[in-house]
Every structure is written in structure tokens, then in C-alpha cells.
């Protein structure tokens with residue numbers, strides 16, 4: 001794995017900048033003056049080499065690496081402040097990954113940081129990160145349209161910067177718009193006649209105001225469970241509609257397993273810091289990784305048998321992946337289909353949250369009709385129905401033609417549900433050249449974003465310097481979404 005380009009290394013340690021210039025000089029400019037000038041010019045009188053659409057953790061981490069590599073980069077995000085993508089999610093959300101796994105590139109959380117960060121705390125951390133890493137971020141800026149100018153070999157990107165239309169001409173365009181950003185909203189017959197409130201889980205802000213009301217949550221993965229539990233805590237009458245089976249793993253179990261893993265206090269004591277841990281994990285080929293996950297998934301099922309029995313007893317449809325390899329493989333193959341239990345499962349097992357199995361076939365004025373003909377009354381419907389492939393962003397911002405040319409993002413080609421074969425070998429289209437010149441996709445959880453932003457940043461820097469960086473085969477596109 002390429003760590004750096006000879007002759008274009010990041011300045012660090014001994015080679016870091018001095019910061020101050022010794023001596024005296026007329027017209028000396030301060031650090032702040034230079035910074036402000038750079039901010040004023042970039043994207044206005046001087047074009048960025050790289051434009052990153054999306055200033056979530058993905059865009060910010062990549063932006064930091066490019067800054068360190070001297071690649072002029074602009075990050076645009078439609079939110080008002082860096083970190084808002086987390087702040088604007090439902091109130092009860094906390095990271096489900098433990099702190100040792102979640103550091104941003106270059107600096108780690110301090111050692112008092114909680115194991116599981118609440119979403120607003122992560123939002124503030126990201127905002128601070130953008131500031132201290134001196135990233136060029138245009139907030140309140142929406143990317144509206146982009147097309148590749150074949151003749152000029154660059155992108156023509158229209159953004160709305162706080163009401164003002166600006167055209168940018170970057171050579172490289174990175175969509176860091178989020179794997180969990182393109183909502184999948186099912187089109188159920190009659191939905192337009194529903195007289196209550198209905199929205200996708202990404203629009204759900206919290207359970208306030210729903211006390212005593214009938215709330216139906218369609219879906220049975222992470223967001224569905226979190227939202228059901230939050231509505232229940234606020235006194236709502238909650239029903240979860242489970243359409244297909246779910247892999248559930250208690251957070252406490254993952255925490256126990258993690259204690260001896262590469263991202264842990266034990267690993268730190270053994271001299272394995274986050275960068276070494278990334279290399280250890282990243283150098284395990286995807287081809288064999290399921291063989292490592294399978295025994296762990298089996299151990300969890302045995303160890304937590306009573307927990308799983310309690311869910312089966314109320315009709316909750318469980319799975320551990322088609323080949324019994326558990327939650328980690330589901331994440332890599334499809335990025336969905338699981339719940340890390342932080343309390344929602346007990347509410348289901350105790351029937352505090354009602355459970356219905358089946359597909360929604362119709363929405364009526366104040367109810368949801370299921371495939372078995374049963375009807376559930378509803379004042380609120382939350383569609384916790386997941387997110388689409390990231391090439392949907394290319395369809396929205398560039399064109400359907402480019403989205404189809406590039407094909408599906410994420411997944412390994414395992415031939416399991418939502419991850420059709422043939423085998424790809426790496427996550428489709430992520431962090432590597434795509435079928436569209438100058439177009440890149442970046443995203444994933446905090447750990448993936450941290451680690452793979454390195455390889456993406458090196459490839460972008462190499463292009464700027466005219467160096468070749470061949471990558472693991474970019475095969476033909478087999479699936480468009």
C-alpha cells in the first residue's frame with residue numbers, strides 16, 4: 001500500500017515549517033493575512049485542483065490530507081457549519097463504533113474522550129478539525145450541477161454559495177456526499193393520501209411531540225431501532241414493520257470483542273497505534289476476510305443465545321448473513337441489514353415496541369396496510385428504509401449517463417443479497433479511479449474514511465504531479481445501482 005510519494009512527502013517532524021521568519025523585513029505578512037488571502041482567492045481568482053463535494057468527516061479528512069500534500073483543495077457543503085451532517089440527525093444518535101476506531105487523520109481524540117461519542121459532540125469535533133487543519137471550506141454552499149469538459153480536461157461545477165452562483169473549474173471532483181446520504185424512500189400506493197406526518201429517517205429529528213400518538217417505523221435496521229426506542233421514550237405508541245431479516249449484535253458484545261482487537265487500549269499498550277491498526281486491518285485481503293468473521297459470528301450467537309431467543313419469541317426475523325459471517329461482512333457487502341443493539345431489542349422482546357412482519361402494500365389516510373392484510377393505525381410514518389448507492393449522487397449532480405457509466409458503489413461482488421457478483425476484490429468505486437475521468441468517491445465510517453483518504457489523497461497528488469499510481473484492477477462495470 002502506497003504510504004507516500006518519493007519527492008512529494010508531507011512535511012512533518014524534522015521537515016515541518018518554521019512558522020515564523022527570523023529577522024526583520026518590510027511588508028511582512030502574518031500567518032493570518034496569508035491564510036485570509038488564500039481563503040479569499042481559492043475558488044474565486046484561483047481554481048482549486050481538487051473540489052470535494054461534502055464536508056462531513058469524509059470530505060474534511062481527505063481535505064486535511066490534501067492540504068498537507070500541497071494540493072489546492074476546496075470543500076463545499078450545503079450545511080451552515082462543518083459537523084452539521086451529524087448535528088442534524090435524530091437527537092438520540094451516538095456513534096456505535098468505539099473511540100479507538102474513530103480518530104480523524106493526524107490527530108486522535110484526547111484520552112478522556114467517551115467511548116461512544118454523542119452526535120453533537122462529533123459535530124463539534126469536526127468543526128474544530130476543519131479550523132485547526134486550516135481547511136478551505138465553503139459552508140452553506142450547494143453543488144448543483146457538474147459536467148466534465150473533455151476538451152479542457154476539467155470539471156465545470158456550478159455551486160450556490162449562500163445565494164450566489166459560482167462556477168468552479170477543478171481538475172478532480174470528489175463526491176464525499178455520504179454513503180448514508182441519498183435516502184431510499186419507497187413509493188407506496190396511497191402515501192399521498194396520508195393525513196398524518198411521514199418522512200424518511202434522515203429527516204426525523206426526535207420523539208418530542210409524539211407522546212400518545214401512533215408511530216409506525218418501516219424498517220428494522222439501526223435507524224429503525226434507534227427511532228423506535230426514542231419514540232417509545234417520548235411516550236409514543238410504536239410499531240416496527242420488519243420487511244426482511246436483520247443481523248442484530250449487542251453493543252456490549254462488540255465492546256468485549258473489541259477489547260482485544262487492534263483498536264483498543266490493549267493494542268495501544270502493545271505499541272499498535274491507530275495507523276498501525278489501519279495497516280493490519282487494511283492488509284487483510286477481502287477475499288479471505290469472511291473466514292475470519294465466521295467464527296466470531298458463531299461465537300456471538302452461542303454466547304448471546306438467550307438474547308436471540310427472546311427476539312425470536314416475539315417473531316423478530318434474525319439473520320447472521322447468508323453465509324453466517326455476521327455484521328462486519330454485511331457492512332462491507334451492502335452497508336446495511338443490521339442493528340447494533342443499544343437497548344431497542346429489549347423493548348421489542350418485551351413487546352413495548354410492537355412488531356409486525358411483512359411488506360407495506362398500501363398507505364391509507366391514517367394507517368399502513370401490510371401484505372397479510374392487517375392494518376396498523378398511524379399518526380406518523382417514518383421510513384427507515386436506508387440509503388441508495390453513492391453513484392446516485394453522480395446521477396443527481398452530473399448525469400444519469402455518468403452514474404451508469406461509473407456503476408454501483410460499495411460492495412465486494414460477493415454474490416449475496418444487495419451485493420451481486422462477480423467478485424470485485426475491493427469496494428466498488430471507492431477511493432480509486434472510476435470509469436469517469438477525474439471523478440472519485442470517498443466515504444464510509446470514520447475508520448475507513450481516515451485510512452482510505454490516505455490512498456485517495458496520494459492518487460490525487462500523483463495526478464497533480466504527473467506520476468503514475470496504478471491501482472488494483474478497475475474491472476468492467478457490472479451493476480448500475
Ligand SMILES: Cc1cc2nc3c(=O)[nH]c(=O)nc-3n(C[C@H](O)[C@H](O)[C@H](O)COP(=O)(O)OP(=O)(O)OC[C@H]3O[C@@H](n4cnc5c(N)ncnc54)[C@H](O)[C@@H]3O)c2cc1C
Nearest residue numbers: 054056057058077078085095096097143177178443445446
Ligand atoms: C443512524 C446512523 C448511525 C451511524 N453510526 C455510525 C457510527 O457509529 N460510526 C461511523 O463511523 N459511522 C456511522 N454512521 C455512518 C455515518 O453516516 C458516516 O460515518 C458519516 O456520516 C459519513 O461521513 P461522510 O463525510 O462520508 O458523509 P456525511 O456525513 O453524510 O456527509 C456528507 C456531506 O455532504 C453534503 N452534501 C451532500 N450533497 C451536497 C451537495 N449537493 N452540495 C454540497 N454538499 C452536499 C452534506 O451536507 C453532508 O454534510 C451512521 C449513520 C447513520 C445514518
